[in-house]
Amino acid sequence: MDQAVSSSALGAAGAAGMSPLHLFLNASFVVQLVMVGLVLCSIFVWAVIVEKFLLLRRVNQEASAFEDRFWSGGSLDDLYDSEGARPVHPMAAVFGAAMGEWRRSSRIAGIDVIHGGTSERIDRAIGITIARETDRLNRYVVLLATIGPVAPFVGLFGTVWGIMHAFSSIATMHNTNLAVVAPGISEALFATAIGLITAIPAYVAYNLISRAIDNFGDRMEGFGTEFAAILSRQSEERGGGKG
Incomplete structure (x- = not known):
């Protein structure tokens, strides 16, 4: 019975010795x-993951709501005055950039017809806006791509250093008993475990977030292309009516 109690005490001590703290x-x-x-x-990785998840969900919801208003058949001028002039989300920014360029070009030319140069400026304004909004969405994402591959090696460095320290202690104590060796090695290997716990979410999140941002970028490009075509058709119709 005393042996069983002793084994239980050793097991409890071992469990306490393996706690992260x-x-x-x-x-x-x-x-x-x-x-x-x-x-x-x-x-930091989890903060970025949560922030990007909430951000991407919000911008997609705002984009869907804006597209519903855009395709509802209302006045583009009214939509620009209410949302495009001071955009608060990426899709409205794309719309505002194109509509603002179209308005400026119409005032300068004194006509409603989009000529080739104006059409190119609208396309350029859309492209610049999409690139800017994509860069904003990608903020801090590149750090996930850095932490993912680097963290395991940082943890491995800690493990190697810890094992060197453990063997140095063994040499000083002149004792190779497992009870002496195991704690130092366990503490060293714990650094690698933390490195992997940090790297795996960072690597997975980087791939998922990058794909989601790319998909949203494609969505903005599709909307921009459709809107540029609408402006071109409207200008041609007005120009034809004047002729």
């Missing part, structure tokens, strides 16, 4: 710095 507190200073850095990176 115990592993961190007993690691060397360099390994602790690596762990803290990786934990901060992990917090």
Whole structure:
């Protein structure tokens, strides 16, 4: 019975010794710095993931609502005055850039017909706006692509340093008993575990978020192309009526 109690006590002590807090507190200073850095990176990764998820859901909902208003048959001038002049979401920004260029060109030319140069300026305004809005959506995403591949190697560095420190302690103590070796190695390997916990979400999130942003960029390009064609047709119709 005493042996069973002793085994239970050793098991409880071992479990306590394998807790993340115990592993961190007993690691060397360099390994602790690596762990803290990786934990901060992990917090940053999840903050970006949550922010981008909410942002992409919001801009897609706003784009759908705006497209409903755009295709409802209302006045484009009224829509521009209400949403395009001071856009608060990417799709309205694309609409505002095209409509604003069309209005400026019409006033300068004194006619409603879009000539080739005006059409090119509208296309350029749409392209610049899409690129700008895409860059805004991509903010911080590139850091996920950096953290994903680098974090495991940072954790591995902490592991190598910790194992070197553990073997140095073994050499000093002249004791190769597993009970002496295991804690130091466990603390060192914990750094690699944190590196993987940081890297995997970053790598997966980068791929998913990049694909979602690319899809939204294609959506803006499709809308911009359709709207430019509508402006061209309206100008041709007005020009034909005047002729």
